[in-house]
Amino acid sequence: PRLDLGLEPAKLVARVPFxxxxxxxxxxxxxxxxxxxxxxxxxxxxxxxxxxxxxxxxSSGAVEAATKHQSIRLGSGDxxxxxxxxxxxxxxxxxxxxxxxxxxxxxxxxxQKITSAHPYLQERITRIASERLDPESLx
Ligand code: CMP
Numbered sequence: 001p002r003l004d005l006g007l008e009p010a011k012l013v014a015r016v017p018f019x020x021x022x023x024x025x026x027x028x029x030x031x032x033x034x035x036x037x038x039x040x041x042x043x044x045x046x047x048x049x050x051x052x053x054x055x056x057x058x059s060s061g062a063v064e065a066a067t068k069h070q071s072i073r074l075g076s077g078d079x080x081x082x083x084x085x086x087x088x089x090x091x092x093x094x095x096x097x098x099x100x101x102x103x104x105x106x107x108x109x110x111x112q113k114i115t116s117a118h119p120y121l122q123e124r125i126t127r128i129a130s131e132r133l134d135p136e137s138l139x
Contacts (some may be wrong), residue, residue, distance in 0.1 A: 009034050012059040012104055017077040019057075019126065026118070033110035039097040045081075046095035052084025054107045055125075061101025065093040073098070082129050085111050 009031035013019045019027055034057070039045055043062065045056060052067075052098050063073040074080055084110050105115065115122035 002046045009036055009104065012036055012102060013057075015059050015076075016104070017058050018121075020081065022118075025117055030114060030118075032113060036103040037103045037105050039101045039103060041097055041099055042098045044094060045097060045103070046091050046093065048092070048094045050080055052091050052108075054105050055079060055081035055085055055106040055111060056095075056107070059102040059104055061097065061099045061103075063095050063101060064098050065095045067093040079125070079128075081138065083127050083132065086129050087133075 010028050013027050013031045013034060018078075019030060022030070037056075045076045046052065046089050048066075048068075052085065058074060058076055062073060063080065065074060065080055071111075077080045078097050080093075081091070085138075115125065
């Protein structure tokens with residue numbers, strides 16, 4: 001029997017509210033392309049101005065995204081790193097863990113597959129991304 005370290009992607013995915021409303025079949029499909037990554041407090045996950053090839057879902061923990069203008073805290077259920085994938089611009093912020101975090105990494109190739117297969121996810125990600133890009137917004 002395997003030790004249950006709580007790291008199975010399907011369980012981590014089901015814990016992200018963003019995915020929770022999808023059925024078990026879709027969750028396992030998405031889990032198959034997500035890679036769990038554990039990060040420690042202080043660890044930088046994304047670096048401002050670098051090219052981006054993945055986005056991240058926070059299964060547990062908290063991060064801080066520091067743009068040139070502001071600092072935003074994101075936690076369980078949030079995602080980050082989507083802007084570089086959508087805009088093909090360099091990273092718009094440094095993103096640093098401020099707690100132990102269990103992340104789920106979605107690489108750009110799989111991001112394209114998953115969002116074209118699930119328009120609902122594409123819509124949710126794009127809507128939140130455009131709020132983040134809106135200079136009037138403090139989301
Ligand atoms: P990306 O530009 O790929 O890398 C840095 C990430 O920080 C960015 O994607 C967003 O996910 C996040 N981010 C940048 N600006 C904001 C903001 N104003 N609000 C929330 N998250 C942001």
